Amino acid sequence: MTHETTHENDIPDQECRMTTPTVSATGLSLSYGGTRALDDVALRLSAGVTGLLGPNGAGKTTLLRVLATAVPADRGAFTVLGHDPADAAGRQSVRRALGYLPQTPGFHPDFTAFEFVDYVAILKERTDRGARHREVRRVLDQVGLADARGKRIKKLSGGMRQRVALAAALVGDPGFVVLDEPTVGLDPEQRMRFRELIAQAGEGRTVLLSTHQTEDVAMLCHRVLVMAGGRVRFDGTPADLTDRAAGRVWSSAERDPGARAGWRTGTGTFRNLGDPPPGADLLPPTLEDGYLLTLDEADTAVTA
């Protein structure tokens, strides 16, 4: 199952029948400053973690901000849990169902972890003090910060700050969680811990995870979207994306000039992607191979 572009008709009927989409979008387009950031994007998201891969400038953050109702699209429409954010009332309903961790979450540095999440809980209309504090404690416990809730944010490590931001996103048990590159800047151990938290967050709710890390997608996601040039270039399972590179990865002693991409590996041989020559020494593909070939084909399509 592969999809060059994503349109509603491309979504397999079986999947549509089996799951009710949390998010349903058609024709989302957004331009600014002469750049087409989103170009006719359509998608359906249902429960579980969906990965969003793409190079810088692909339109990932713009798509997440549109779906999070931070910026309006020029054209197109979408719903979140049946709510249409086109008007103020619908937008508020969407926001009540939303958890959002932006690309660069900002913190009031003098706040403690508890105070910051408490602040976000107030923005999420939790005005009753006792109930709000119980909710804050619950989400801080959930992200493993029970013992650090009284610490000032400026004294926390990068990984702990990301967990504070995730806790803030989870206040109110939202049905749709948007995470914009939450593992950037984390060391491997922190990244692994954060993946566990994202996997937990994806149980029973819909999570859209933007990332540059194909390992994040391979370990967490039941589905993956690849964006380039403001368009969705692939929509399927991580296994489908890996399969795109089946029979198209080979090794050679020197870089193959016919390869679309190639690099020297730690063993000294070259790993080549593209259309292999006859008799090539084929290698098992990885998710990253499928991703790179998808981007390469998208680039070729744009150039042509």
Place this chain on the structure above:
Amino acid sequence: MTWHVDDDDLRAYGRGELASPALWSADTHLTACAPCRERLAGFTDPAAVDLGWARLDAELDAPRRGPVESLLVRLGVPDHVARLLTATPVLRRSWLGAVVCVLLTTVLATDTVRAGAEPTLFLALAPLLPLVGVALSFGPALDPAHEMAVVAPMHGFRLLMIRTVAVLATAIGLDLLATLALPSFGLIALAWLLPALALTATALALTSRLGPVLAPVLTGGGWLTLLVVAQVKAGAAGTLAPFSAAGQGVAAAVTALACGLLFLARDRFDRLQTFSV
């Protein structure tokens, strides 16, 4: 143990209705008497106990309020609004200290120079302080959690108004205190008030179109340009037009108009105004 709390007192204690001094006696006795504690458990509604524990949890978890937050709560501001205001950068001590220093310097300079019948320097500067304060209280530049706030269910305009009212009240309060230090000029020393409201409302109305940086810069620049032009027209001794009766009327009209435009543009504060791919 020579005595035990009787049933009626225990029931009243469980309901939280036992009056002192019987309450004190019961408190002391229950600390030491396990049988009475067991009897009390039988008289107490489990739901009320759960509620009590929940209240205790909330208090144990409650962060210690800072001086500004405590003052706001003491003044009757709801707890959650006070917390929102503590995240307003210009309500921090460093900003307030800077404003006080600027005002003290201006008042001293105005009192020392005494170039005419009006405290012109003070009247020119005082309206800018609320403008700058409000401009710095909202937007991505100085609110690090701005993006999270924008996508929260609380409407961005409501958050803006909460912060604006608090900052305006603080800045105008400080301006008024400074005015009291210039008693010899009479009521003319209050001629900054309407221009202050006009500038602040205009900047906010323009923010919906021009963004949180350009709008206050243009508004403040326009005010200073207006004063220079008025100074040239009035000559050395005359009253500057913005501080005359007619000028005050114009400031009131501009305030009303800008407030109307701001209300019409309120939904624009519910979205991010700058973004990248």
